[in-house]
Amino acid sequence: MRRAIFFPIRLFIQFFEGIGAYTVLMVSVFRSFKHWHHSFGFTIDQMIYIGVRSIPIVILTALFSGMVTSVQSAYQFSSWVPSWYVGSVVGNSVLLELAPMITGLVLTGRVGATIAAEIGTMRVTEQIDALESLSFDPVSFLILPRVVAGTIMFPFLIIIADVCGVFGGWVAATTTMDVTTYEFIKGFRTWFHPWDAWFGLIKALTFGFTITSIACYQGYYTKGGALGVGKATTMTVVISCVSIVFLDYLLAALLL
Amino acid sequence: MIKVLDLQKTFEEKHVLKGIDFIVNTGETFAIIGKSGSGKSVLLKHLIGLLKPDAGEVWMDGKLISAMSFRKLQQIREKIGMVFQSGALFDSMTVGENIELALKKLTKLSGNSLKDRVIESLASVGLEGTEKMMPAELSGGMKKRVGIARAIAIKPEYMFYDEPTTGLDPIMTDAMNRLIKKFKIEEKITTVIVTHEMLTVYDVVDRVILLHEGKIQFDGSPENIKKSEDLVVKQFITGDSTLLSQE
Numbered sequence: 383m384r385r386a387i388f389f390p391i392r393l394f395i396q397f398f399e400g401i402g403a404y405t406v407l408m409v410s411v412f413r414s415f416k417h418w419h420h421s422f423g424f425t426i427d428q429m430i431y432i433g434v435r436s437i438p439i440v441i442l443t444a445l446f447s448g449m450v451t452s453v454q455s456a457y458q459f460s461s462w463v464p465s466w467y468v469g470s471v472v473g474n475s476v477l478l479e480l481a482p483m484i485t486g487l488v489l490t491g492r493v494g495a496t497i498a499a500e501i502g503t504m505r506v507t508e509q510i511d512a513l514e515s516l517s518f519d520p521v522s523f524l525i526l527p528r529v530v531a532g533t534i535m536f537p538f539l540i541i542i543a544d545v546c547g548v549f550g551g552w553v554a555a556t557t558t559m560d561v562t563t564y565e566f567i568k569g570f571r572t573w574f575h576p577w578d579a580w581f582g583l584i585k586a587l588t589f590g591f592t593i594t595s596i597a598c599y600q601g602y603y604t605k606g607g608a609l610g611v612g613k614a615t616t617m618t619v620v621i622s623c624v625s626i627v628f629l630d631y632l633l634a635a636l637l638l
Numbered sequence: 639m640i641k642v643l644d645l646q647k648t649f650e651e652k653h654v655l656k657g658i659d660f661i662v663n664t665g666e667t668f669a670i671i672g673k674s675g676s677g678k679s680v681l682l683k684h685l686i687g688l689l690k691p692d693a694g695e696v697w698m699d700g701k702l703i704s705a706m707s708f709r710k711l712q713q714i715r716e717k718i719g720m721v722f723q724s725g726a727l728f729d730s731m732t733v734g735e736n737i738e739l740a741l742k743k744l745t746k747l748s749g750n751s752l753k754d755r756v757i758e759s760l761a762s763v764g765l766e767g768t769e770k771m772m773p774a775e776l777s778g779g780m781k782k783r784v785g786i787a788r789a790i791a792i793k794p795e796y797m798f799y800d801e802p803t804t805g806l807d808p809i810m811t812d813a814m815n816r817l818i819k820k821f822k823i824e825e826k827i828t829t830v831i832v833t834h835e836m837l838t839v840y841d842v843v844d845r846v847i848l849l850h851e852g853k854i855q856f857d858g859s860p861e862n863i864k865k866s867e868d869l870v871v872k873q874f875i876t877g878d879s880t881l882l883s884q885e
Contacts, residue, residue: 503729511688512726516740517712 404599407521411529411595414522418530425527432493432528432594433535437542443488444543447480448472448550456559465561469569472551477578481543482585483630486593489539490622494597497528498618501601502611510602525598529591536590537583544582581637588629593622639664640685640796640828645694645704647680654680656852657694662845667822667829669839671874672849678832679723679800681849685830686718686798687711698796716744719789719827721799725781727773727788733760734769737788744792759791760784763817779810783817790821797821799831803838815841836875839863848874 418425455471501524504510510520548570555561600614600621640662647655654677662668670678683689684696687703696704703714727736737756741747747755760766763783773781782802789797799818803811815838822829822842831843839846840860848856848863848871856863856871863875873879 507724508722508726509728511683512720512722512728514688515686515715515718515720517715517743519708 403603404595407525407599407602408595410521411525411598414519414526417519417522418526421522421527424523425530428527428531429535432489432531433538436489436492436535436539439488439492440485440539440543441546443484444476444481444546445550447484448476448547448552449554451475451480451547452551452554453558456555456561465559466565466569468551468555468559468561469566469571470573471569472555472566473548473570473574474578476547476551477544477582479630481547482540482582482589483626485536485539485543485586486589486626487623489536489589490593490619490626493532494593494618494622495615497594497597498601498604498615499611501525501598502604502614505602505604506607506610520602525595525602528598529594532590532594533587534590536593537586540582540586544579581633584637585630585633588633589626592625592629596622596625639697639699640830641695641697642681642685643695643697645681645684645696646692647677647684647689648692653852655684655691655694658849658852658854660847660854660857662828662830664828665826666845667818667831667843669831669833669843669846670849671833671836671839671846672855673874674834676849677852678849682798682800682830682832686720687714716792717795719792719794719797721782721785721789721797721802723800723804724778725773725785727776727781727784729773731773732769733765733771733773733776733784736773736784737791740788741791755791759787762790762820763787764813779806779814782806782814786817786821790825793825794827797827797829799829799833801832801834803833803835811835811837814838818842 452468452472455475456465456468459465459467501510504513504524510524513520513523552563552566555566556563597618600618604610604614606613642658642660645655645658646653658681670681672678680689684691684704685698687696687706691704694704695702698714701714703711706714727733728739731739734756737759738752741752741755745755756769757766760768763786765780765783765787768776768780768784773784776784786799786802797818802818803814806814818829818831818838819842821827829843831838833839843860846856846858846860846863847854850870856866856868858866863871866872866875
């Protein structure tokens with residue numbers, strides 16, 4: 383009974399302890415910026431891993447997201463909505479929501495889980511202690527390169543997702559429906575606002591920082607052995623997904 | 639010289655170290671023994687500044703390292719070699735790169751002299767020609783020896799070993815003890831070893847402390863520990879699990 387009463391209180395305290403520890407770690411990351419040149423090589427390696435190696439999965443998910451948006455919007459249009467509106471729906475949906483959101487969620491699994499598992503394993507096998515004993519600052523050696531690489535590379539991935547999503551929508555519209563290329567482009571251009579694309583890029587920056595920083599935090603504070611690494615990885619995916627959805631709403635409410 | 643004064647550490651509700659005091663003299667080989675979970679590795683991590691105490695002080699060569707910032711500790715760590723329990727080699731780097739990383743950070747070596755130091759360090763632990771191997775390709779004993787090579791490569795004044803012989807077969811244990819002795823004699827390094835192995839204590843060290851329930855139960859030479867009438871000490875050195883329950 384006592385445990386049941388204290389459980390929510392303990393959970394509440396743990397939540398704020400977590401926020402505090404995350405903030406302290408991020409302050410250390412920002413402080414270690416002045417030594418960024420020491421970890422420049424590692425940052426490039428991480429940019430290749432997070433950015434370049436994620437391109438295939440980003441293309442694939444964006445392509446199908448665009449295609450399904452195209453098919454479903456055409457399905458919902460009744461006879462009084464002109465078919466060229468498909469282009470506008472695909473354009474707005476992909477640029478504003480689908481490309482950043484779906485790419486963010488997919489990369490939470492691919493990038494976030496990997497970072498948490500890597501750093502968590504380094505923690506439980508004492509590799510982080512070894513780094514420190516060799517005078518390396520683990521924050522600027524391990525965390526800074528990953529957070530910087532994620533924040534820089536996510537916008538590029540979202541640009542690729544934007545292009546592929548719209549392309550997928552066009553392919554689906556012109557091959558499976560009665561929409562011509564001219565009509566699709568007309569629809570796309572009619573309701574296109576450059577701010578929508580910029581808004582997607584702002585989301586990308588935010589998601590890139592959020593996913594990589596949460597993953598680094600979870601990995602860095604991993605406790606225990608393999609079980610701890612598994613827990614850190616799961617927590618990374620869960621917290622990142624919830625954070626992305628929350629930030630998606632927050633940014634829309636603030637900037638649109 | 640290392641001086642530890644009234645060191646205390648608590649993790650959540652567990653009071654691991656309850657006031658530890660000892661001195662390790664320059665050139666001495668010093669062992670910390672005790673049951674699993676008695677706080678040996680925690681104590682060792684305090685000695686190199688990886689953990690901060692809740693109370694008490696750790697001094698090294700007249701400098702209070704327990705209250706030092708990370709930047710100041712970096713200077714102290716240039717003269718420290720640490721060998722971790724599992725070797726703690728960086729998985730993504732080859733054996734050679736593991737040692738180079740330490741040398742690039744802590745010494746001014748570069749080019750051929752850096753490569754030569756890597757080869758020399760690996761040769762000193764009997765692992766010539768393994769520079770291009772990945773840690774995953776090495777056995778447990780080899781990983782520990784590469785860990786020693788990485789630590790010894792920077793020519794440290796202090797060496798810290800965390801359970802260097804745990805999990806090794808008797809032959810490898812003997813080889814490891816010989817290595818520690820060799821560095822102690824040839825390089826005149828002040829050495830602190832955390833171990834369970836009484837063979838290592840009898841064979842290698844000058845002085846030993848036994849940790850029990852967060853305090854020092856015994857402090858003396860390996861010869862004296864054999865003669866101790868203290869039941870906790872006797873139980874540990876004989877490995878007789880029934881000794882205390884008989885009392």
